[in-house]
Amino acid sequence: MSEFAVELQDVIKQFPTPEGGQVFAVNHVSMQIKNGEFFSMLGSSGCGKTTSLRMIAGFEWPTEGEVVIAGTPQGHTPPFKRPVNTVFQSYALFQHMTVFQNVAFGLEMDHVAKSEVNDRVGKSLDMVQLSGMGKRFPKQLSGGQQQRVALARAIVKTPKVLLLDEPLGALDLKLRKEMQLELKALQQRLGITFVYVTHDQEEALTMSDRIAVMSFGKVLQMGTPVEIYERPNCKFVADFIGTSNFLHGTVKSVENGKASVYIQELDAEVMGLVSGDISVGETAAVSIRPEKIRLSEQSAFNQNCFEGVVSSTTYIGSDTHVYVNVKGNRIKVWEQNKISSLDPKAYYSVGQKVWLTLFPENTLIMADK
Amino acid sequence: MNPYRRSPFIRISTVLVYIFLYAPILVLIIFAFNSSRTNVLFGGFITHFGPLSMNGSTVIQSPCGPFHWFCELAKNREVMGATKNTLTIAFISTISSTIIGTMAALALQRYNFKLKSLTQVSLYIPIVIPEIVMGIGILVLFSQVFTFLNGVFGITGDDRLGMGLQTVIVSHIAFSIPFVTLVVQARLQGFDKSIEEAAMDLGANELVTFWRVTFPTILPGILSGGLLAFTLSLDDFVITFFTTGPGATTLPIYVYGLLRRIITPQVNALSAVWVMIVFSIMLLMQKLENRAS
Ligand SMILES: Nc1ncnc2c1ncn2[C@@H]1O[C@H](COP(=O)(O)OP(=O)(O)OP(=O)(O)O)[C@@H](O)[C@H]1O
Ligand SMILES: [Mg+2]
Numbered sequence: 001m002s003e004f005a006v007e008l009q010d011v012i013k014q015f016p017t018p019e020g021g022q023v024f025a026v027n028h029v030s031m032q033i034k035n036g037e038f039f040s041m042l043g044s045s046g047c048g049k050t051t052s053l054r055m056i057a058g059f060e061w062p063t064e065g066e067v068v069i070a071g072t073p074q075g076h077t078p079p080f081k082r083p084v085n086t087v088f089q090s091y092a093l094f095q096h097m098t099v100f101q102n103v104a105f106g107l108e109m110d111h112v113a114k115s116e117v118n119d120r121v122g123k124s125l126d127m128v129q130l131s132g133m134g135k136r137f138p139k140q141l142s143g144g145q146q147q148r149v150a151l152a153r154a155i156v157k158t159p160k161v162l163l164l165d166e167p168l169g170a171l172d173l174k175l176r177k178e179m180q181l182e183l184k185a186l187q188q189r190l191g192i193t194f195v196y197v198t199h200d201q202e203e204a205l206t207m208s209d210r211i212a213v214m215s216f217g218k219v220l221q222m223g224t225p226v227e228i229y230e231r232p233n234c235k236f237v238a239d240f241i242g243t244s245n246f247l248h249g250t251v252k253s254v255e256n257g258k259a260s261v262y263i264q265e266l267d268a269e270v271m272g273l274v275s276g277d278i279s280v281g282e283t284a285a286v287s288i289r290p291e292k293i294r295l296s297e298q299s300a301f302n303q304n305c306f307e308g309v310v311s312s313t314t315y316i317g318s319d320t321h322v323y324v325n326v327k328g329n330r331i332k333v334w335e336q337n338k339i340s341s342l343d344p345k346a347y348y349s350v351g352q353k354v355w356l357t358l359f360p361e362n363t364l365i366m367a368d369k
Numbered sequence: 370m371n372p373y374r375r376s377p378f379i380r381i382s383t384v385l386v387y388i389f390l391y392a393p394i395l396v397l398i399i400f401a402f403n404s405s406r407t408n409v410l411f412g413g414f415i416t417h418f419g420p421l422s423m424n425g426s427t428v429i430q431s432p433c434g435p436f437h438w439f440c441e442l443a444k445n446r447e448v449m450g451a452t453k454n455t456l457t458i459a460f461i462s463t464i465s466s467t468i469i470g471t472m473a474a475l476a477l478q479r480y481n482f483k484l485k486s487l488t489q490v491s492l493y494i495p496i497v498i499p500e501i502v503m504g505i506g507i508l509v510l511f512s513q514v515f516t517f518l519n520g521v522f523g524i525t526g527d528d529r530l531g532m533g534l535q536t537v538i539v540s541h542i543a544f545s546i547p548f549v550t551l552v553v554q555a556r557l558q559g560f561d562k563s564i565e566e567a568a569m570d571l572g573a574n575e576l577v578t579f580w581r582v583t584f585p586t587i588l589p590g591i592l593s594g595g596l597l598a599f600t601l602s603l604d605d606f607v608i609t610f611f612t613t614g615p616g617a618t619t620l621p622i623y624v625y626g627l628l629r630r631i632i633t634p635q636v637n638a639l640s641a642v643w644v645m646i647v648f649s650i651m652l653l654m655q656k657l658e659n660r661a662s
Binding site: 092094 | 561568577
């Protein structure tokens with residue numbers, strides 16, 4: 001058996017546009033999703049997440065390239081012959097069937113014996129905490145409950161791979177957070193490979209083993225949540241995942257995984273870790289996360305240390321967000337409120353002079369795109 | 370309270386609308402219980418069972434009492450024949466046009482093909498052009514085709530192809546299809562295609578998906594389309610008039626014939642029964658509509 005549950009091999013999907021042209025919904029995408037992995041596709045609207053998922057499910061066929069499931073190239077295999085099941089964003093429940101009938105549908109298609117159907121449907125409804133709701137119709141359930149039915153219906157067939165297209169998109173924030181934890185727990189319990197589509201970066205970071213960040217039909221970076229957050233390989237990823245400050249300049253030197261960039265606006269060189277492809281003489285982006293910048297009232301180092309003026313502050317409880325103006329650049333700094341105090345002087349105030357330290361090990365130098 | 374509800378204008382126009390719509394039907398039904406032989410004069414209600422004197426002179430036996438004219442109707446072989454024809458035509462044409470019309474609606478919803486918009490527009494043509502034009506058109510077509518076929522195959526005498534039940538059925542199917550298609554299309558507007566994908570995802574092939582998921586979902590639309598086709602076929606006079614032949618008299622054609630000869634309250638009794646049937650179908654349709662939404 002293949003090590004990979006799902007592989008996309010250099011897949012292209014083109015759609016004809018009404019204007020007579022072609023649009024690349026998915027453009028040379030390769031992914032290898034391991035068995036038992038919680039894999040997320042993350043990206044902004046229209047980047048090709050749904051299209052990728054639909055090609056795995058068999059609702060669309062790649063224009064070029066191949067989808068391989070459990071080592072078997074799928075070619076033009078129809079959806080009903082693929083060992084995957086889908087949880088649809090709109091739930092797609094059968095309104096004319098009861099909850100029980102909805103969940104039993106897939107087993108019925110496999111000609112599973114009646115007694116076993118009852119057993120398995122019952123178990124799967126238990127798993128999503130809907131036992132006792134079997135006789136209801138989908139209309140008689142809340143959005144969250146309908147979502148669970150859709151989930152139960154897909155897992156009852158114990159597929160090798162479960163595909164989920166923004167399954168929590170329609171739920172309110174609180175329910176969403178609850179379901180995130182439940183889904184993750186369920187995935188671990190069942191050991192099924194999850195391919196999860198979302199445009200919510202926080203959701204992807206909390207739940208996934210690995211994430212593929214997509215933009216305009218391409219995969220920009222694939223990695224664990226820590227890798228994606230701590231070592232984004234380009235400006236888009238650094239910007240899309242979490243919050244970052246960016247400075248732009250010319251690469252002066254690259255050595256041992258470290259680089260130095262001359263920033264004209266600051267008239268200074270900034271040192272940092274190389275993250276992604278850069279070479280000397282090119283323009284590059286310097287990226288640093290707001291929580292990784294040190295604020296101080298005195299200059300501490302000669303390198304990577306800049307003077308600025310506090311332009312605004314926002315107290316948000318756990319942190320204070322401080323905006324510092326450094327020679328016309330607005331830099332965000334998140335200071336953790338480690339000390340409990342009512343004294344306004346304990347916090348930075350507007351107009352105050354401060355020094356920012358960008359530790360080289362926290363500063364990333366990446367391609368400016 | 371809504372101030373407009375008190376307005377005398379609203380009240381008067383409401384009453385007028387009801388009078389114009391329903392008074393003729395009411396009068397028609399009242400006259401079905403008429404104790405006069407003609408249906409233009411009201412001789413009072415039939416109030417008793419047994420011998421009945423009509424128009425002051427003739428005495429007839431009326432075991433059915435107030436329902437005298439309904440009993441006469443049931444005894445009338447011509448009426449029974451026409452009823453049988455009408456129902457035969459209605460059932461066959463309804464089933465055929467519902468199937469074809471539904472298939473057309475599904476095709477128009479999910480496939481892109483050449484001349485699709487023309488096909489869509491052509492659906493409205495039979496609905497908007499005057500029925501008499503349609504009727505004459507169909508008549509000309511049939512007679513040309515029949516003359517041609519009779520000539521080519523040398524068919525003579527009683528075997529000659531001509532107008533009859535089959536021509537009426539074919540033309541009823543033809544004019545019902547657009548109505549069914551439009552009704553089913555309206556139902557399909559809000560159809561969520563992902564339920565079909567969900568079914569396939571769970572292992573159902575195209576055919577199973579259609580019968581287990583698509584069909585039950587759009588069934589209310591198909592049924593109301595079918596009921597519409599049924600009432601249209603029951604009611605139709607003009608097109609039937611042009612396409613009917615010997616032995617294929619339908620109820621509307623028969624009643625029209627009666628009016629030109631003797632006018633007895635039998636006609637009213639027949640109409641009353643008819644109104645009741647159509648009214649029940651309409652109620653049923655309304656129920657389906659409500660259940661679907
Ligand atoms: N059936 C189709 N016909 C034509 N273009 C399509 C079709 N499906 C998708 N596209 C195009 O392909 C691109 C990717 O669409 P896709 O649905 O995969 O995006 P997505 O990443 O899922 O976005 P969202 O987060 O908004 O759901 C879009 O530009 C879209 O317009
Ligand atoms: Mg999508």
